[in-house]
Structures are given as C-alpha cells and as structure tokens.
Amino acid sequence: MTGPHTGTPDTPLRVGLVGYGLAGSVFHAPLIAATEGLALDTVVTSNEERRAQARAEFPDVRLAAGPDELFARADELDLVVIASPNKTHVPLATAALKAGLPVVVDKPVAGTAAEARGLAALAEERGLLLSVFQNRRWDNDFLTLRRLLADGELGEVWRFESRFERWRPRPKGGWRESGDPAEIGGLLYDLGSHVVDQALVLFGPVTQVYAESVIRRAGAEADDDTFLALTHANGVRSHLYVSSTAAQLGPRFRVLGSRAGYVKYGLDPQEAALREGRRPGPDGWGAEDESLWGRLGAGESPVTGGGSPVPTLPGDYPAYYAAVAAALREGAPNPVTAQEAAAALDVLEAARRSARDGVAVTL
Incomplete structure (x- = not known):
C-alpha cells in the first residue's frame, strides 16, 4: 500500500515528525534525514527547548506547536512519524490516517492488540501504509x-x-x-x-x-x-x-x-552512536x-x-526507513506491519x- 503522495525519484518524500523527545530526536529525526528519498519537513513539539534543538540540528525544518497544525496541511506531507508518548499513539495515528497520510508509529503502537488491529483496519480501508518502528530487528x-x-x-x-x-x-x-x-x-x-x-x-x-x-x-x-x-x-x-x-x-x-x-x-552500538550525535x-x-x-x-x-x-x-537501523520509502514509492513490503505488532501485544x-x-x- 502507498499513500496519495508518492513523489517522484527527484523529489524526496516530506516527513512530519510528532514528538522531539528521546525517540524523536535520537532515533527518528537522524534516521529520516539519513535516508535517501526522505526529507524531514516538520517537527511537532510545543517545548521551547526542543524546538530550539530541532532548529539547531535541522536548520531548514519547519516547526509546529501541535499535531492539529500538522494535519491541517496534510496535502504538504507524504508521511507522518509518531514519536510522542505511548498514550497518544492511537489517537494521533487515527487522526493522521483520517487526514490521508501514511504513518510510522513508534512501539508500542497501542496499549492493546485490539487497538492495534483497529488501526490496521483503518489503514487498510484508506489504502495507506501503517508501519511500526521495531528498530531492533536491525540490531x-x-x-x-x-x-x-x-x-x-x-x-x-x-x-x-x-x-x-x-x-x-x-x-x-x-x-x-x-x-x-x-x-x-x-x-x-x-x-x-x-x-x-x-x-x-x-x-x-x-x-x-x-x-x-x-x-x-x-x-x-x-x-x-x-x-x-x-x-x-x-x-x-x-x-x-x-x-x-x-x-x-x-x-x-x-x-x-x-x-x-x-x-x-x-x-548493539547504534543507539549509543545516535545519542552521541553521530549519524549513519x-x-x-x-x-x-x-x-x-x-x-x-x-x-x-x-x-x-x-x-x-x-x-x-x-x-x-537505516534499513527500516529505506524500506518505508520503498513501500511508499514502489509498493514494496511494509517492513513492520501493525498486524505483527498486534501479535506481540497479544x-x-x-x-x-x-x-x-x-x-x-x-x-
């Protein structure tokens, strides 16, 4: 499955990142930026210190104070990555899918397997990619x-x-x-x-x-x-x-x-390297x-x-986002499905x- 905005080989897919704490700043943002065919377009955080950090690390990034601001311009994006606290994963993924956007969600995708399967059904109904960031498959x-x-x-x-x-x-x-x-x-x-x-x-x-x-x-x-x-x-x-x-x-x-x-x-040394500011x-x-x-x-x-x-x-770890980009552009397999995540939640x-x-x- 792909999203409605698959770009062209010369145009990177534009990524909105919700959350710039540990997951967003250490894992997702650097890996997105290092992936050919993806561009970190917008970071969503209301924390002033994190906004300054995002701007310093990615000078061209746009900033949004809340996810509603991001979803309001869904037509300017090709993928949303949800790296916010666990309790927000389901509502934010739901909102992104309803806005017509493919989604990557950090683990755990939901609090229950039933919620994960509900998200998977919504993504399938909308014909959109829903992938779960199980990065340690690439340890x-x-x-x-x-x-x-x-x-x-x-x-x-x-x-x-x-x-x-x-x-x-x-x-x-x-x-x-x-x-x-x-x-x-x-x-x-x-x-x-x-x-x-x-x-x-x-x-x-x-x-x-x-x-x-x-x-x-x-x-x-x-x-x-x-x-x-x-x-x-x-x-x-x-x-x-x-x-x-x-x-x-x-x-x-x-x-x-x-x-x-x-x-x-x-x-695996990759988390320590990312925490130290090294990049793939x-x-x-x-x-x-x-x-x-x-x-x-x-x-x-x-x-x-x-x-x-x-x-x-x-x-x-870069292989995960390379696979996400291939799934969106070429219809390649989803690297980690919500159904797989639901089985783990069972x-x-x-x-x-x-x-x-x-x-x-x-x-």
Missing part, C-alpha cells in the same frame, strides 16, 4: 543470529534466551515509569515490545505465556524487573528478561540448539569491535574459551495477566 546481534539460524549452524533450536538489562537503581521519573495505566509505562511494554517482537520474528506464534513482573526500586510506580517464558507453536521455548535492576548484566542472547549454542554479550553513513556504521563478537560452539562456556568467535554483522497482554494472577496464559 547487529539479531541480524547475526538470523543468519546463523538460516545457515542451520545451531541445528534444531530448543531454547532462546534474550536479555535487555540495565543497572538504574534510582528511577528517572517521567511517563515511562508512571504507574498510571493510561500512560502505558513500565518495562513490559517498553523493552518487552522489543524482545517479544524479536522472539516472534525468529520462532513464530506463541501458544502459552508465563510472566513474573515486579516493582523493585523504592519510589518506582511501574514494573522495572520482568521475566517472560514463551512456548512457541514449533516447540521453541523463549525466556525473555527486561530489567532496570540488574547489578550484573547477563548475555544479550544465549541460544541453545541440538548442534551448538550462540552466546552474545553487549548491546557509509564508513563503518553499526560495526562492532571484534572483542564483543559472540561465540558459537558446544560443550564449554565462552568465558573459558569455548566455541569460536562469530563476526557480528553491522547493525542497520503476548504482552497475556504476560500482564499471567504476572497479575500467577498462572500461565494460553493464547
């Missing part, structure tokens, strides 16, 4: 693991362990840590959106979910230490950990198969130092020299019920 370690699986290096996979752990013993505050259900905060829906999406991409649909979700830190209001155990329809078991209270960080991936296992420590380019973007390569082998711990180092493929909702009731939930 270096995930791309490497996908290649190992495609090559059959692990044999039959039995267990997938994925950790997104941090050591943040004091809450930072803000809506992401709010206990108000309307804010859709907490790690289950934040980092959990990533690890669940990755598990589904790798191993397919889930039949059962068990979860433990805890608030550990004094003064915290939302879950900050959560574990999910997923049973996939194909028999793979995924154990997923998201935490702000991990004093010692485990491996990012530990994947065990009938032939070998793959263990990988450390985070042809020279080594997403590359990782050899000392951080994962190891593949059987019978011994990587710490004691077991296995062989596996060169990590470069991370490639798992997150089941995890929330499981943690609350202390039972496994069958999907």
Whole structure:
C-alpha cells in the first residue's frame, strides 16, 4: 500500500515528525534525514527547548506547536512519524490516517492488540501504509543470529534466551515509569515490545505465556524487573528478561540448539552512536569491535574459551526507513506491519495477566 503522495525519484518524500523527545530526536529525526528519498519537513513539539534543538540540528525544518497544525496541511506531507508518548499513539495515528497520510508509529503502537488491529483496519480501508518502528530487528546481534539460524549452524533450536538489562537503581521519573495505566509505562511494554517482537520474528506464534513482573526500586510506580517464558507453536521455548535492576548484566542472547549454542554479550552500538550525535553513513556504521563478537560452539562456556568467535554483522537501523520509502514509492513490503505488532501485544497482554494472577496464559 502507498499513500496519495508518492513523489517522484527527484523529489524526496516530506516527513512530519510528532514528538522531539528521546525517540524523536535520537532515533527518528537522524534516521529520516539519513535516508535517501526522505526529507524531514516538520517537527511537532510545543517545548521551547526542543524546538530550539530541532532548529539547531535541522536548520531548514519547519516547526509546529501541535499535531492539529500538522494535519491541517496534510496535502504538504507524504508521511507522518509518531514519536510522542505511548498514550497518544492511537489517537494521533487515527487522526493522521483520517487526514490521508501514511504513518510510522513508534512501539508500542497501542496499549492493546485490539487497538492495534483497529488501526490496521483503518489503514487498510484508506489504502495507506501503517508501519511500526521495531528498530531492533536491525540490531547487529539479531541480524547475526538470523543468519546463523538460516545457515542451520545451531541445528534444531530448543531454547532462546534474550536479555535487555540495565543497572538504574534510582528511577528517572517521567511517563515511562508512571504507574498510571493510561500512560502505558513500565518495562513490559517498553523493552518487552522489543524482545517479544524479536522472539516472534525468529520462532513464530506463541501458544502459552508465563510472566513474573515486579516493582523493585523504592519510589518506582511501574514494573522495572520482568521475566517472560514463551512456548512457541514449533516447540521453541523463549525466556525473555527486561530489567532496570540488574547489578550484573547477563548475555544479550544465549541460544541453545541440538548442534551448538550462540552466546552474545553487549548491546548493539547504534543507539549509543545516535545519542552521541553521530549519524549513519557509509564508513563503518553499526560495526562492532571484534572483542564483543559472540561465540558459537558446544560443550564449554565462552568465558573459558569455548566455541569460536562469530563476526557480528553491522547493525542497520537505516534499513527500516529505506524500506518505508520503498513501500511508499514502489509498493514494496511494509517492513513492520501493525498486524505483527498486534501479535506481540497479544503476548504482552497475556504476560500482564499471567504476572497479575500467577498462572500461565494460553493464547
């Protein structure tokens, strides 16, 4: 599906970006600006400091105080990217689609799977692209693991362990840590959106979910230490950990198969690079130092020299927006559909019920 304004090869698609906090300024704006065929046209934020930041980083960008101002000139835009707080995703995506604009929404696309499917239905009815920014499908370690699986290096996979752990013993505050259900905060829906999406991409649909979700830190209001155990329809078991209270960080991936296992420590370097103000380019973007390569082998711990180092493929967040541009211009596949995001939300909702009731939930 495409939008009504697909431009020409010589005219970039004009992008309106709603929100210029962490997601908007660190991830979306730099990636949009780095993508051939896209141009950051307008940034929506009412915060004066963020308006000044956007103007300094992108001197030609237009500024709007609110999304209504953006939607009022929908005919001047080709894509809207929603990088505002979680609770605004559904109403803003709805408004953008009704204004006739294709939409990219940051994860989680909605608070419930039903809302995500409702958005997907609206987009289909209007013949518009609706894509979800699941950027960690383009993490270096995930791309490497996908290649190992495609090559059959692990044999039959039995267990997938994925950790997104941090050591943040004091809450930072803000809506992401709010206990108000309307804010859709907490790690289950934040980092959990990533690890669940990755598990589904790798191993397919889930039949059962068990979860433990805890608030550990004094003064915290939302879950900050959560574990999910997923049973996939194909028999793979995924154990997923998201935490702000991990004093010692485990491996990012530990994947065990009938032939070998793959263990990988450390985070993809792209977020740190973007936070430092570096921008995607042809020279080594997403590359990782050899000392951080994962190891593949059987019978011994990587710490004691077991296995062989596996060169990590470069991370490639720019590939997401390149795919969005191709979808709009050429009708290429949507890189992440709302239906895929809804399937992940089915798992997150089941995890929330499981943690609350202390039972496994069958999907």
